[in-house]
Amino acid sequence: MFLTIQAKGLYFSYTVSAPYILDGIDFEIKDGDYISILGENGCGKSTLMKLILKLLKPTKGTIVTNADHIGYVPQKNDFSNANFPITVYEMLNAYRRLLKIKNKEAILEVLDRVGMNPFMDSLMGTLSGGQCQKIFIARALMGKPDLLILDEPSTGVDIGSQKEVYRFLKEINKKNGITIVSVEHNLDAAISNSTLIYHLSGGKGHLCTPEKYTAEFLKNEQ
Numbered sequence: 001m002f003l004t005i006q007a008k009g010l011y012f013s014y015t016v017s018a019p020y021i022l023d024g025i026d027f028e029i030k031d032g033d034y035i036s037i038l039g040e041n042g043c044g045k046s047t048l049m050k051l052i053l054k055l056l057k058p059t060k061g062t063i064v065t066n067a068d069h070i071g072y073v074p075q076k077n078d079f080s081n082a083n084f085p086i087t088v089y090e091m092l093n094a095y096r097r098l099l100k101i102k103n104k105e106a107i108l109e110v111l112d113r114v115g116m117n118p119f120m121d122s123l124m125g126t127l128s129g130g131q132c133q134k135i136f137i138a139r140a141l142m143g144k145p146d147l148l149i150l151d152e153p154s155t156g157v158d159i160g161s162q163k164e165v166y167r168f169l170k171e172i173n174k175k176n177g178i179t180i181v182s183v184e185h186n187l188d189a190a191i192s193n194s195t196l197i198y199h200l201s202g203g204k205g206h207l208c209t210p211e212k213y214t215a216e217f218l219k220n221e222q
């Protein structure tokens with residue numbers, strides 16, 4: 001069965017009444033898409049992501065996905081303190097156990113995929129922003145997700161590592177067919193990597209190709 005994420009008449013308000021942050025939106029994301037969610041600060045991008053992850057419930061309407069396993073890459077992590085005593089391997093091993101994956105090789109496999117094997121014994125808190133992001137992507141890949149959700153993957157990541165991270169995301173989307181939904185502040189990355197842009201504004205959403213987004217939305221903002 002093909003993966004979809006479908007929103008129908010979706011309303012959301014943290015106060016459970018109007019005004020709504022998401023004000024009656026409809027969309028369908030299909031298998032193999034790479035969607036970047038764009039919009040101004042506070043427009044509801046993270047809220048929409050949390051609704052897809054079922055961390056929040058719609059106030060009205062529905063949002064459903066038939067994804068078998070969702071990998072989630074959070075924006076901020078609890079391991080940014082250099083004194084936090086956990087190594088890359090220990091963190092991934094804890095997650096492996098949480099997912100009830102028996103084979104410890106799964107850790108080495110995902111580290112290999114993001115080119116981070118040499119950092120296996122490093123403390124999480126000593127990694128750079130880019131290295132940390134790669135480890136979080138590795139962690140999200142451990143359950144072999146069919147859907148990967150990322151919250152601003154370039155935040156706190158140096159330019160060089162940003163390029164690597166986006167190249168990798170594009171590759172797993174194209175080659176491995178993993179559907180990607182990414183909340184983005186990085187407009188250039190969204191336009192050059194995604195297959196579709198979801199633009200949120202005033203509680204409404206608009207789904208279009210990066211080409212159309214560049215021609216229509218960005219022109220209007222100039």
Ligand SMILES: Nc1ncnc2c1ncn2[C@@H]1O[C@H](COP(=O)(O)OP(=O)(O)OP(=O)(O)O)[C@@H](O)[C@H]1O
Nearest residue numbers: 014015021039040041042043044045046047048183
């Ligand atoms: N737990 C919460 N309780 C009440 N209001 C919230 C909560 N979380 C977010 N909000 C409000 O909901 C609105 C949308 O927030 P959200 O974080 O989804 O926006 P965003 O587009 O992701 O913002 P940013 O680009 O700044 O990360 C904002 O006005 C925010 O202040």
